Amino acid sequence: MRQVNGIIRHPLYQKYYSRLMELERDRAFCRHQMTHLLDVARIAYILNLEENLGLKKEVIYAAAVLHDIGKCAQYEEKIPHEEAGEKIAEEILDDLPADMKFSDEEKDMILMSIQGHRRLREDAEPLEYLLYRSDKASRMCFACPVEPECNWSTEKKNMEILI
DSSP states (O other): OHHHHHHHHSHHHHHHHHHHHHHTTTOOSOOOSHHHHHHHHHHHHHHHHHTTOOOOHHHHHHHHHHTTTTHHHHHHHOOOHHHHHHHHHHHHHHHSOGGGOOOHHHHHHHHHHHHHSSSOOTTOOHHHHHHHHHHHHTOOGGGOTTGGGOOSOTTTSOOSOOO
8 A cells, every 4th residue: 555655645635635624624414534535445445356347456545545635626616626636636646756656547547537436427437437336335324413414315325335
C-alpha cells in the first residue's frame, strides 16, 4: 500500500481531506471520511476477487481514497465533486514520487473511475463499475438513525446488507 499511503500523505490530499472533515463535522447524514473511503475500497476489492476482474489492489484502493476528494468544491463552489475530484486526484497522482507513480494506464483508470462513480455509464470500465457499485453498497441506510430524514430516493437507499 505504498502508493496509497503516498496519496493520503500528500499535502494536497491532506488539505482537501482536512477541509472536508471540517465541513462535515456536524453533518448528520453520510460522511465522506476515511471510514467510508476504506469501506468502498474493501467492497470493491471483494467484488474484484469474486468477479475475477484482475485489478490490482493498490489501484482499487487509490481510486477509493480519492473518489470523494472533490466534496469540498461541491459544498463550497457548487462544482460536482466527481469533476473537482478528478482534477485534484490528477494533480496528486502526477506529483507522487517516481517510485510511487502509477502507470499511465492505471492513472487513467483511477481518474475515469472518480469521474464515473456517481452515475454508471452503460460502457463503464471495470474499475469505474467497481467504484460505483462499492460506493453505493458501502452505505448502511438500514442502520442509520437519520434515514427517515434523508433525501435519497427509496431506490438509492440500502435497506439491507448488499455484500
